[in-house]
Amino acid sequence: xxxxxxxFFLSILFIPIEFTAAEEKFLSLKKNKVxxxxxxxxxxxxxxxxxKINLPVKQIDKKENWRRIVDLDxxxxxxxxxxxxxxxSIIILKNKILFKKPTNYSKPLARLEKxxxxxxxxxxxxxxxxxxxxxxxxxxxxxxxxxxx
Numbered sequence: 001x002x003x004x005x006x007x008f009f010l011s012i013l014f015i016p017i018e019f020t021a022a023e024e025k026f027l028s029l030k031k032n033k034v035x036x037x038x039x040x041x042x043x044x045x046x047x048x049x050x051x052k053i054n055l056p057v058k059q060i061d062k063k064e065n066w067r068r069i070v071d072l073d074x075x076x077x078x079x080x081x082x083x084x085x086x087x088x089s090i091i092i093l094k095n096k097i098l099f100k101k102p103t104n105y106s107k108p109l110a111r112l113e114k115x116x117x118x119x120x121x122x123x124x125x126x127x128x129x130x131x132x133x134x135x136x137x138x139x140x141x142x143x144x145x146x147x148x149x
Contacts, residue, residue, distance in 0.1 A: 036077035098135055
């Protein structure tokens with residue numbers, strides 16, 4: 001009996017135990033209509049509905065095929081992974097000027113209001129080339145919500 005107990009405790013010491021916390025990362029909504037649920041299941045009630053494709057959200061937890069997300073307004077809930085995609089958009093947190101080239105000395109194209117959703121094409125040296133409505137140009141990457149990777 002003593003040997004069994006010793007073997008049991010030794011096996012516990014040498015069995016690798018992995019605790020995997022969900023990686024926090026930004027994602028974007030894939031569809032124009034995405035259900036956010038109270039729990040990670042299709043049986044769980046709908047908490048609210050997003051109606052904005054490409055909206056950036058932050059993944060804060062995951063369980064099987066479900067991702068717990070939080071948005072800019074700190075609303076949280078569970079979304080099925082099929083409704084999410086790699087990040088491709090940002091929301092600006094302060095008014096910004098859209099420039100023709102990635103420099104402050106370039107021609108200004110438009111004034112963008114805070115809260116505007118922008119689709120990111122590429123980023124380099126603290127600037128992102130974005131598109132929104134009828135405009136395309138460069139903005140500085142400070143004061144944004146979302147990923148510029």
